[in-house]
Amino acid sequence: MANPGRLRGRPAHTPGPTYLSYTPNGRHLVTVGLNNAIRIFQSGSDSEPTNIDNCQESNFAVAAANGFFITGSEDGTVSKYSMQSNTLEEVLVRCTLPVRDVALSPDHQWVAVASDELVVKVVNTEDMTRVLYLREQSKGSKHVSFDPSGTCLAVSCSDGIIYIYSMSSEEPQLVKKVDGVVKSFETDSESSAAVLWHPDGRAFAAPTGTRDIQVVSQEDWANQKVFSNGHTGNITALAWSPNGAFLATSGADRKLILWDALKQTVAHVYDDIPATILALKWHPGENILSYTTNEGELFIRPNFVPSELSFALREGIKPAPLLHDTLGGAKQNGINGTKPNAGPPRRRDGTPDTLDEIMGSDLGSDLGSDVGSLNGFIDDDDGAGYTEGLNGHGKRTNSHLDPVDTNRPKKRYGGYGGYGGFEIQHHEAFQPGSTSWRGNRRYLCLNLIGFIWTVDQGTHNTVTVEFYDREFHRDFHFTDPFLYDKACLTEHGALFACPPSATQPSTIHYRPHETWTARTDWRTPLPAGEHVTSIALSDAYVVATTSDHYVRIYSLFGVPLRVYKQKSSPAVTCAAWRNYVMTIGNGPPRADGFCSLLYSIENVKRDEVCQMEDIVAVDEHAKLQSVFFSDSGDPCIYTSNGLLLTLLHWRLPNQARWTPLLDTTHLPRLASGLKDETYWPVAVAHEKFHCIILKGGERSPYFPRPLLSEFEFSVPLSTRPKAKTAGGADGEEEPDVDEAAHLEQQFVKNSILLSLLDDMLSATRATSSQRAELGRRENEVDKAVLQLVAVECRTGEERGMKALELAGLLRDRSGRMMEAAEKIAGRYGRDGLGERIRGLTERRLVGWEEEEG
Template sequence: MDENVTKVFVSGGSTFVRHSAKSDFLYVCSSSILKVFDLTKPEQEPEVLDVVNGAKSFETGHNTALVASNNGECHIYDLKTLKETATLLRSPLGLTSAVFTHGGAMALCGGLDGKLQLVEIKSSEHGVKSTVDVREQIASLSYNDVGDLAAVSLANGDLAIYSYTTAEPTRLHTFSSILVDKRSVIGDADTLRADSGLPLDDDDDDMDGFDDDLDQDIANGGAPQTQPMGKDSTAKFSSVRPDWHPSGDLLAIPTRVREIVVYDRSDLSKPKFQFQSTKDGSHTKPIIDLHWSPNGKLLASVGLDNKLVVWDYKTQRSVQSFDVPMRAFSLSWNRHSDMIIIGTTSGNIIRYEVESSTSKLVSDEATEQEGDEEEEGTNEHLDIDGEKEADSNTGGSPGADSLGSEGLFGGEDDFIIDDDGAGYTENGKRSADDIHNGSGGMHKHKKVRFDNQYQGLSRLLPYSPGGTPWETSRRYLTINPVGYAWSVKQEGYNTVTVTFFDRSLHREYHFRDFNSIDIASMNGEGILLAGSAYHKSLHGSKERVKATMIFKTHDQSRNWQREIQLQPGEFLTSVSLGPNAVFACSSLGYVRRYSLYGRLERLEKMPPVVACINSSKYLVTVTYTSPYNYSFNLQDLDGKYYQRSESLPISVSVEGKRHPIRGLFFSSDGDPCIVGQDNVILVLSRWRDPLQACWVPILDANEGLRRIATGDNVTAWPLGLFKDQFNFIVVRGSEYPSFPLTLPSEMSVKLPVGDDSEGQKTEDTNEEGNGIDNDSDDQPKEKKNSGNSAEEELIRTIVQAELLNDAITNDDVEDETAEERLAALSVRYDAALLKQVGQSCNEGDISDAFYLSTKLRDDRALAAAAKMAERLELAGLVAKINRLREARMEIEEEAEEE
C-alpha cells in the first residue's frame, strides 16, 4: 500500500482531490495551496498556485477552479495560467460550499447566512443573478448540470432540491431529516469540515511543524490521536453532501443512518433503490464522501471506518472494498472510471485501482434500453462548416486506455489521450470525410465542399423557433411562450429537458437523446423533435440517409417515433407542431405533412425550405430563392395557396449571424410574424386576399429596449405577439439567451416611425447615457416629434384594426373579446385623429385640421373637433366641420328612409 501513497503537502492538512473531466490532470488543494499534477508526466514537478485561506469547498470546471472560504469569499482561478481570475462573492458570514452551474457560466454559493446566491462568472461585473433565503444554514451543495437542479444540504438535516432552469429558482422537493443534523456543530470554529459536509483535520490551523513521514501518518491514521467520538463528533465527520449521477437522472444520498439511498429526479417522492451491503464491503461508521464514477456505472464511498467501498449501479450492491490506512477527507475518480484517488486529513493522497472486471460488471442502463437507438444516433455536433465541434465538457472515450498503475504513481505515459474520442489530425480535428466514415486517421484538415448540385444551398441550416447553437455543452432546442426544450451533451448521448414557464400547466420532464436532435417545435399539448441528418448530408454524397422525428405529449399519454428516408444531400431544415398536424420540411423543398399519430398524409415539393410554422388552419413556409433573398408561402393545411413565392423583406446576408431568422410565429390573432436579425417585428397583413399581402413593421425591438431597459448590449429574443404586446426574452451581454433562462418580458408594440426618443438619440449622440438631452429647447424638433407620436398612434390603430377585422371576418380568431377589442380600436382611431386635429388647430393650419376632421368616423368626435376649433376662435373651421356633420346626418337619414 505504501507505494500507492504520495505525500503532497509536508505540512499536512485536509486535502481536496479533483480530476479533470477532459484531460489527465489531478488537482490537489490543501492549506491555501493548489498543486496541479500532469498524470502523463510523473517525473515532472507539480505546478503550484496560492489560493484563498480557509477553503471550505474546492471544485473544478473547464480549466477553472472554484474555492469557497470560511471568510465568506468565493474565488475563481484559471487552471491554465494558474492565476486568480476574480472574487465572485463576499458574504458577511462564512461560505460552506460553491459549485459550478449552467455549463460553467454561473456559480452557486451557500453558507452560514442561509442564502443561496447564483453569481455570473463570464460577465466582468460578476453580478448576483438570484438570491434564495432557505431559512437555515447551508452545509453543502451538489449540482446537476444536466437538469439544472441544486441539492442543498441544510444544517437541520433536511435536503432541499431547487430548480435553476429559470432565473427565478423554484423549490421542487424537500427530504425532511434525511441527513445528519449539524446544527450543533456547523458554527463551531473547531468543526472538522462539518459545515461543508466533510471533516476538517482538527489540527489544520495549529500545525507546529512539518511532517513528511508517511509511515508516521499511516501509523497515526493520518491524524493525531483523539478521544472516542461522541454524538457531536460523529456529526462533525458525517457527510451531508449527496452526489448526482453523470446522466443527471439519479441522486445518491448518504443518510443519517449510514445508508446510501438513490432517488430518480423524475419522482423524488420515493427512493428508486438503496445500495445493499455484501461481503465485498460495507460501512460500519459514518460516510465521509461519495462520488459516482464518470461513466455512471459505479459509486465509491469512503467512511470513518477507514473503508473505501465500490458499489455497482446495476446490481445495487457493493462489489469491491479497500482498507484506507489513514483518515480520508475526499475522493475523486479519474476520467476513465478505473482509478480512485483519496485525499486525506494529513496532506497525503492515496491511489486505488478499480478492478477491470468490476468496471465491466455493469452494462449501462441506457445501453440496454436504448441500444438500437444508440446505434442509429451518432451524437456528432457540427458547426456551420460541417466540422465537428470541440466538446468542452465531455469526457474521454470510455474505451481509451486507462492510466492504471502508471502516471503520477508509476512509469512513463507517452501516449496521447484522445479527449473527445474523435481522433486527431494535424489541426486537432478530423475532416468531414473522417467524421462520416468513422475514420480516426491522420488526414489533412479541410473544409466541407458541396457538390455543384448543392452548392447554392450551403447557407441553409436547420432552424427551430427560439433555438440557439451549442454553448459549450448545452443549447436551447426551441423557446416559445409556453416553455422551452434544452439539450445537454453527455457521454455518447444528449439529455433533453422540457420546461414550462407556467409550472401549473405541466410537469417538467426529460429523456435521453441518441438521435442527435437539433430541431424542435413545441405547443401546449406536446413537443415535436427531430434529428435533421444535417451532418450526414453535408458532403452531398449520393447515399440516402435517414432523419428521425419524435413526438411526445407533455402528459406522456402518446409518444411515437419514425424515420424519414431522405434524398441524397437532403436534410430536415425545420419541423412544426400544430394543434392538428405535423410538418417536416427539408433542404430540397420536400414538405411532408403528418397526423398527430405519425401518419404521412401529404407530400409537396417546393424550393428549398428555410423554416416553417403551422397553426390549426394555415402553414407558412420560408423558402430559399438566392443567397440574397428568401420568399414565403402561405397555404391552408390541405395545400390551397393564399400567397405563393412572395418576397420576404428581411436581410439574408447578415455577416456573423448563424441564421437570418430570429423569430417566426403566429400572433394570438392568427397572423404570421417574422423577426430578422435587425430585430424588427413584421406582421403579415391582408394575406387572405390575392396579391394584397404586405409586411408591416409593428415594432423595432432594439428601440423599444432602449426605452425600457438600462445598460449596454441588451437585445430581445423574440417569442410571440399577444394582441398588442410583444413577448420576448431579455438577453444581456451575448447574442443568444443564456442559462438560466430569464422569464419572458412584454413590450407594447410601437411602429418605428421615428418618434421623440428616436429623433433625440439620433441628434444628441454626444450626450452621455442614453443620448437624450432633456434640456433641449429646439422647438421645431419638439413639434416634429410630437407629431410623429400622434401619427404613430393613428397608423398603429389602423393596422391593428385591419388585422383584427380580417381575422373576425374569416373566423380565424379564437378570442371571445375580439368584437369588443375592435370597437375599442375604433374609438382609439378617432382619439388619435383628434390629437392631430388639435395640433393643427394650435398651429393655425385650418386646411390640415379640416382634412383630418373628414377622417373622423363618429359624430361625437366631429363635435369634439368643432369645440377645439371654437376654443381657438377658428370660426371658419367650425363652420366647415358643422357643415360636414350636417351632410353626414342627411346621408344617414336618407339611408334609413330607404
C-alpha cells in the first residue's frame, strides 16, 4: 500500500459541496465552498491557509491562473480575485441563475461559464465587455472545458448531450453534438458529466450512465477505449495526470481509483474515502492528488501513484487511449516510444546524461521552471549516491565526468545503422488507397472501381465492398475474423491481406467477383514471422511485398510464380497493371538522412526487367503519398507536396524519366488563398486526375463516402509576369500573353500524352482505333504549334525567328502542316518568314524520303 492508515482531511469550509483548483505552477491551491470565504493553501506547507472573507456565499466553481483565480457562485456572480493581493479585482459577469462551473482557456484570456441558463457565456478576463455567447443548448449546463490548444470548448448539458464549439473564429461555431456518452442529469446533482481533455489534446474522457469512462476522439468524435468495471456508484469526479499516464476517478461508492491509462486497467483502489468526492486535481509537478468532498473537507494525498508505478509520471506526454492509434502503438511496441526497427532514438551530442533520458523528452518543457520539484521522485534508498549533485532540473551535473575533449569528433547514432555523420531515416511502408483508422473504421481501398472499408467490432471486423457501377457488380459484405488491413479492388476480383497474430500467420486472400465455375477463393499463408507490407492486383497477377524483403507474385488462382529478394529494402509499396509489376523500396541515404526511393518495373509474363533500381523523383521535403498505374498503363506517383508525375519511356531500360502532369498547389481554385484544402489521390484516367478534396486540415477521407473530383492535367510551366506594352504603362498585360501561355500548356501536355501513347503502341500490337488515336494526338500537338506561330506573327517581325523555330516542331510528315504555317505567315505579311518555312519544308521532305529509302 502506498499510504497505510487513514488520511486526515483539512476542514476547508462548512459542510457541503466544496471545490478546488491548483495554479498552473503548482504553488497554490484554492478552495471554495458554501460559506462566504475562499481559502488559498500553499503547496508543501502545513501552515494555515490565506483566507479571503466577505465573498459571495455558496461558490460552486473555481479556476486558477498563476496571477488570479475565478469563482462562480449560486447567486450567478462570476468574480475575479488577485492572487498577489488576495482581494476581489472585479465582477466579470452576472448570470440570472446559479453558476455550476467555470473554466479558463489555456492562455488564461477567457473564462467559460456554465450555469442553469440556456446560454453559456465566455468572458474575456482582461476586458469584461468582450463576451461570447454559446446558444445551442436546450437546457442548463453543468460543465465546461477547454481543450489543451484552446481551440475547442466542450459544454456538458443537462440534456445528456456534449456540445463541442470551435473557438478559433470571432464567433464560436458549433462543430459537433456528441450524444450517447453522458447521461441526462440535474445541474445540482453530485454526479459528474464533465469532459476531461487528455493532455495530448487528441481525445477527451467523460463518465457514462453505466459508471464507466468513455474516451472520445477529437478527430472524428467517435467512441474509443473505455475504462470499465471500476465503480459501483455514479462517477462524481475525474482527472488525468499531467502527462496522461494515469486517470483518477471517484464515485458515489466512496472509492478513489487510479487507472493505468495505457491499459485501461485499475492500478490501485483507495477505499478510505470518508465522504463523496466532488473535485479531483493533480499537482502539476509532483506525485500528489488533492480532492474535496461534500462535507467541506480538503484532502492532500502525497505519493498518490504507488512507488512501483511512479516512474511513469516522470516520462513525457503519453498518447491518448485511442483505438488503432499509431502513436500509441509505437509506445507499446517500441522502446521509449520508438517504432520497431527504427533503431535507437536521437540523442543530443556531447551530453552523456540528458534531461530526456532522466525525465522523458517532453516533461521538461511541459513543467517549465517547476520541473525541479520532480527531484523528490528519485530515491537514494541504498545510499549509492544517485541524488548527489542534482541541479534544479532534477539531473546530475557533469562534475563527475572527465573534461570534454572539444577536438574529438562527435558521433551520432543512426537509425537502421549509422551512416557517416547523420541518422538514416527510412520511408515507411504503406498501402496505396488505404487510410488510417479513425475511430473504429477505415478505408482499405479507394479507386474508380469502388471502395472497400472495414469496421472494428472488437472481436472481429466487418468488411464492405461497394462498386460505383452496381449493374456490373453487386456489393457484398462479410465478417472478417482475420482482421484484414490491406485490400485491392479491380473489375475481376478483390485482394486482401492480414497481419500475423498469435494464432495465425500473415495471409493473402483473393476473391474473384465471378467465374464460370464455382467461385474459387483462395488463401495463402506466409512463412512464420513474415508479414505483408503492401499488395497489388492486376487482371493477371497478385503481388505482395513482405517484411523479409521478398517480392511474391501469384497467378489469380494462387499459383506462386515468382519469389525473389527486393534489392531496395525495406520495401515501401507496390503496384500492378496487366503483366507489369512495379515495386518501390528504400535505397541509399541522401544528404538529409532520408533514404532515396528506388523503383523497379518488370514484365512478369516475359520475365523481362524494364527498369531496375532507378530513383523515384520525390522532392527533398516531400513524401510519396500514392503510386498507381493510369488507365492506359503508365506508372504515376503523387507526393505530399501536391505533385502528380508520370513515367515517360519506362519500357526502355535507362530511358525512363519522371514528368509532371499536375501541381495541385497551383490550381486556379486556390489562387484566392481563401481555400484550405488538399487532395487525396485516387486515379489517373481519361487524361484527368481523379481525387477526393480534403478540407479543413483533414489528412484522409472519412465517412460518409466523399464524392470524387477530377482535374485536367496542367503541366507546371513558368508564371508569366505582367508585361509592358509598346505604348502602355507598367502592369498592363500584353494581349497575347494569356493566349500564348494557354497554347504552350496545350503543346507540352499533348506532347507528353503523345509520347506515352507512342511508347505503348511501340510495345504492343496496335489496333486501328489506337493508330487513329495516335494520329489525332499528333494533330493536337501540331494544332497548338500552328496557333503559337500565329501569335508570334501577330506580335511583329522581330519575333520571326521564334516563329520559324516553332514551325520546325511540327510533326506532320505529309507537309500539310508546314504549308499551313507558311499560309499563316503570308496572312500577316511576314513574307521573309514564309520563304524560310518553305525552305524548311523542302529540306524536311528530302530528309524523310532518304529515311524511307
